[in-house]
Amino acid sequence: MILEMKNIRKSFPASAGGTNEVLRDISLSVDKGEVVSIIGPSGSGKSTLLRCATFLETIDGGSITYMDTVAASTDANGRVSYISKNEMKTVKGYFGLVFQQFNLFPHFSVLKNITDAPVKVHGRNAEEVKAEAMELLAAMGLGDKADAYPCQLSGGQQQRVAIARALAMKPEILFFDEPTSALDPELTIEVLKIIRKLAEEHMTMVIVTHEMNFARAVSNRVIFMDGGVIVEQGDPEEVFGNPRQERTRQFLRSYEQ
Amino acid sequence: MEFGTMLETMGSGMLKTIGIFFLTLIGSLPLGVGIMLLRTSKNKVVKSITKAFIAVIRGTPLMLQLLVWYFGPYYLFDWSIRGWRFPGLIIGFVVNYACYFAEIYRGGIESMSVGQYEAAEVLGYTKSQTFFRIILPQVFKRILPSITNEVITLVKDTSLAYTLAYAEVFSIAKQISASQTSFMPFLIAGVFYFIANYAVAFGMERIEKALKYYN
Numbered sequence: 001m002i003l004e005m006k007n008i009r010k011s012f013p014a015s016a017g018g019t020n021e022v023l024r025d026i027s028l029s030v031d032k033g034e035v036v037s038i039i040g041p042s043g044s045g046k047s048t049l050l051r052c053a054t055f056l057e058t059i060d061g062g063s064i065t066y067m068d069t070v071a072a073s074t075d076a077n078g079r080v081s082y083i084s085k086n087e088m089k090t091v092k093g094y095f096g097l098v099f100q101q102f103n104l105f106p107h108f109s110v111l112k113n114i115t116d117a118p119v120k121v122h123g124r125n126a127e128e129v130k131a132e133a134m135e136l137l138a139a140m141g142l143g144d145k146a147d148a149y150p151c152q153l154s155g156g157q158q159q160r161v162a163i164a165r166a167l168a169m170k171p172e173i174l175f176f177d178e179p180t181s182a183l184d185p186e187l188t189i190e191v192l193k194i195i196r197k198l199a200e201e202h203m204t205m206v207i208v209t210h211e212m213n214f215a216r217a218v219s220n221r222v223i224f225m226d227g228g229v230i231v232e233q234g235d236p237e238e239v240f241g242n243p244r245q246e247r248t249r250q251f252l253r254s255y256e257q
Numbered sequence: 258m259e260f261g262t263m264l265e266t267m268g269s270g271m272l273k274t275i276g277i278f279f280l281t282l283i284g285s286l287p288l289g290v291g292i293m294l295l296r297t298s299k300n301k302v303v304k305s306i307t308k309a310f311i312a313v314i315r316g317t318p319l320m321l322q323l324l325v326w327y328f329g330p331y332y333l334f335d336w337s338i339r340g341w342r343f344p345g346l347i348i349g350f351v352v353n354y355a356c357y358f359a360e361i362y363r364g365g366i367e368s369m370s371v372g373q374y375e376a377a378e379v380l381g382y383t384k385s386q387t388f389f390r391i392i393l394p395q396v397f398k399r400i401l402p403s404i405t406n407e408v409i410t411l412v413k414d415t416s417l418a419y420t421l422a423y424a425e426v427f428s429i430a431k432q433i434s435a436s437q438t439s440f441m442p443f444l445i446a447g448v449f450y451f452i453a454n455y456a457v458a459f460g461m462e463r464i465e466k467a468l469k470y471y472n
Contacts, residue, residue, distance in 0.1 A: 096379070097379045103372035117380040150471070165380070
């Protein structure tokens with residue numbers, strides 16, 4: 001087991017006062033080599049779930065475990081506690097995240113975007129990291145872009161650099177938060193190809209996506225979320241081909257037009 | 258008075274003007290960071306006090322502030338202000354400009370997208386690495402035009418030192434003009450300020466160009 005999230009609860013303050021419960025007792029575990037797609041309508045809590053898993057949001061209840069380290073837990077009184085900053089360093093090394101908006105560092109070259117964190121955060125040898133980064137870039141079809149700056153690249157190229165940046169940290173698991181939602185259809189294809197290639201190499205991944213055909217083709221498991229709960233999950237052929245829940249059928253129909 | 262002598266007399270004033278200019282920048286650019294940090298502090302008391310202080314500094318004339326810094330110690334505490342002219346002057350300039358810079362820094366930092374912080378956090382950068390490696394270089398580029406504006410204003414504001422009878426170029430020009438009944442010193446001073454600002458604009462443009470390699 002690489003990731004285990006148990007009974008996760010998360011609320012945000014609502015604009016009208018009170019709170020808006022975005023995640024209601026959600027549990028998710030991911031095994032090594034698994035590719036999990038999370039689908040669902042906007043506001044269903046998919047992205048929030050990823051943000052909780054990557055500690056960009058703090059949970060209001062439940063527990064998060066990476067490998068054998070319990071990173072966040074809730075005691076009998078319902079108080080949530082996270083492990084210390086120092087212990088968190090190791091845990092953060094277990095995962096990577098690819099954002100919808102890429103979030104590359106614009107003042108760094110493509111190469112430096114990829115090499116800076118392994119060198120400065122993990123303290124690895126610069127030459128060695130650079131060699132790996134060049135290999136990653138070649139695998140992304142961007143071997144000639146090492147010295148370019150993000151602003152000189154198309155959205156699809158930027159997202160591939162962002163994937164390379166995440167992979168350079170050698171994560172056990174890679175999260176994708178709607179990686180193609182900011183891209184044109186043609187550019188979407190080149191990014192999906194890369195993710196598919198990673199899936200073939202058995203990279204453990206959790207992908208929040210609106211690309212239904214893609215999710216069906218690459219995933220070992222599909223999760224349909226709505227209203228902060230997992231409505232249905234299972235084999236992609238089952239979920240897409242023969243959904244058990246009426247809500248799932250309704251959602252999938254909206255993609256058929 | 259011959260033109261050459263006039264120029265020579267004013268030359269010492271020009272050096273003093275340049276002195277005020279550089280001392281003000283050296284003091285206010287870093288002090289601005291400190292004030293910005295207080296201004297964005299999580300402590301509400303610290304934040305409000307800093308905000309009020311900035312409001313006073315920005316809301317009153319620099320000329321008045323110079324007078325307060327210079328004469329204040331005497332009127333408020335009955336201290337001797339002998340030898341206090343130059344320090345008082347520099348403090349007045351530094352504090353004034355630091356407040357403006359603080360607000361420029363704050364605007365620059367607040368304009369950064371949350372995504373930059375989040376990307377850095379997920380990659381495991383520490384808070385200070387994130388600030389110094391990721392945020393600050395980008396903020397610097399963004400605020401450069403505003404900084405240029407302030408620096409150009411500063412070149413001209415140095416003439417306010419004349420309020421404290423400090424013998425920078427403008428004070429001397431005024432003296433010579435009165436004693437020689439000549440308009441020439443003002444022309445010389447004008448040309449001096451203009452050339453100084455031309456140099457500032459040229460330098461800042463070079464820096465801006467050097468940072469044009471990314472958007």
